Amino acid sequence: MKLISIVVPMYNEEPMVPIFFERIDQIIDDLSHQYMFEIVAVNDGSKDKTLELLLEVQKSRPHLRIVNLSRNFGHEPAVAAGIKVAKGDAVIPLDADLQDPPEIIPALIEKWEDGYEVVNARRATRKEDTYLKKTTAKMFYNFMTKVSGKIKVPANVGHYRLMSRRVVDEVNKLPEKTRVLRVEVPYVGFKTTEVVFDRKKREAGKTHYNFKSMFDLAINAIISSTLSPVYWPLTLAFTMTGISGLSLFIQFILFIINAANNTLLTRVNHPLWLTINMILLIGSLILLVLAVIAIYVGKTFNESQGRPFYIIDEVIEAKKEED
Template identity: 40%
Template sequence: MQTTRPVLSVVVPMYDEEDVLPIFLERMHPLLDGLGLGYELVVVDDGSRDRTAALLTSASADWPELRLVRLLRNSGHQAALSAGFQLARGEYLVTIDADLQDPPEVIAELLATARKDDVDVVYGVRSDRSSDSWAKRTTARLYYRLMCRLVGRDLPFDAGDFRLVSRRVVDAVNQLPEDGRVFRLVIPWLGFPSAEVKYVRAERAAGSTKYTVSKMFRLAFDSLTAFSAAPLRLATWLGLLGGLLSVGVVLAALAIKLTGRSIPGWTSTVLAVGTIGALQLLCLGLLGEYVARLFQASQRRPQFMIGYDSLEDPGHHSYAEALDDAAAEAVSDRATDHG
């Protein structure tokens, strides 16, 4: 592993990617070597349960620029990116996923654009998402439209976590005090000069996606609560609406009583109570989400814990053997549980 600061750091978060990993490494190695500059490939293993870390450790024996950082536990995609931001040493940093849906060949164009236009951020923008399912394209479109309204028009539409940033941006992000940051919102919010490079999104090269529907909804909700007080204002407006509905129900009940057409109103009573109760519970839930974020922030627990960094322990081949044994034991345990 080189000791001087590289020009480029490529940060790749991985979680259970042993199926796609050989294809990823075979494609990435000659591509980065062909750039003709000093680089490091920082792979952040987010607590994988398969042989991802073992395969990476073995590959690093013949690839000194490959740096393995392993988190002690699965902390999430954005936390893995945060670890990469903290540890990367390059003058420029590129983040990319391991599934090869974002083509690594675009990295050279990102770097060339940053230098030519003298900008600090270059977003990889998906010009064609036909490889994604209809549901994913639709939910992504809704997400970006919502975020653009809440965060501002500086948010690039259809730009995920495939981007290049300068050292200035890396240092600025690392100085932010907040935990649970969402990078696709934080970086546009900083306001550094930026440009875009469009590319066609490909299909996943191998394996299955680890970004489930529940994780996508979690990302959307984290984005919303981390960057906007709109849900709290929504709770206020819903409370006002509930109050107006209550006043309307009372006035209607009095009018019916005064006209002598009063009848037992079980349905209307249940409807009114149910509507107001639902609004109250929704408002309490929204308030609870913000209180939960305050509670987590008050605990001051680190977003991630680093268990291993090959830069600090080069040539430790016994670590690969230990990882192989641990992965085999985990696979055996899961097989036993399913049996």
């Protein structure tokens, strides 16, 4: 039988561990006559009892493999570590908060069996997300659609998807240290489809994705997928040159008018407010350009260091029962 790997990153998910396995067990039981399963739970340096609970759960679930990272590396590194360790013919990353329901796993597998290499789980609605989360997510996907070029990052698709072994192997070959799965999968390509679902409310505990986490993810996704921001200063330079030329032309016309009539428009001949605003505008644009360049240089520096994206302390396999 084919093996399906379910990769679950966990950071301080103590309240969710029993709930998660109760839900996922039902899915596995329903499909156990057709497929074998392994659950790759990645403990991302949790400070609570997540690891202890996983070890306890593993005693009754021989298909559970625990990847223990040496410290907290973050969500993306934890997902990457789990995908690297997974052995399945198909791999499904799934968050432990159950906002992305495991009940659509059979539908993902069905599409895979139809010949698709990637089956994205796309969120039809985000009713349970906060206004900030919905707004920033919409802005992110709209922006990525415009700047990603040949890499089409699907909107409202997170980590939750099915990837064939062929796709997983190609993703694992990518050399960069800063990984963003939702960009990497579209990059490697292959035949893709989707399954639509409604996003649910977190079952227990609290989210670990704050505004800073979402901002960092957005920056990494943009930097990893496109060089478009590097070319923005060129467009900006042409625009500012045009504005400056127009401004000089207007000032010249006003000077001619004032020379002909000393009392006409004398107050706009040397508009201090316009000078100040232009200085502030140009200064802000220069800082923006420098910031874009600095981000790319910083990411290049991080890549050149060659530091691993994550470090695995140990992979804990379930103990086999002795005869």
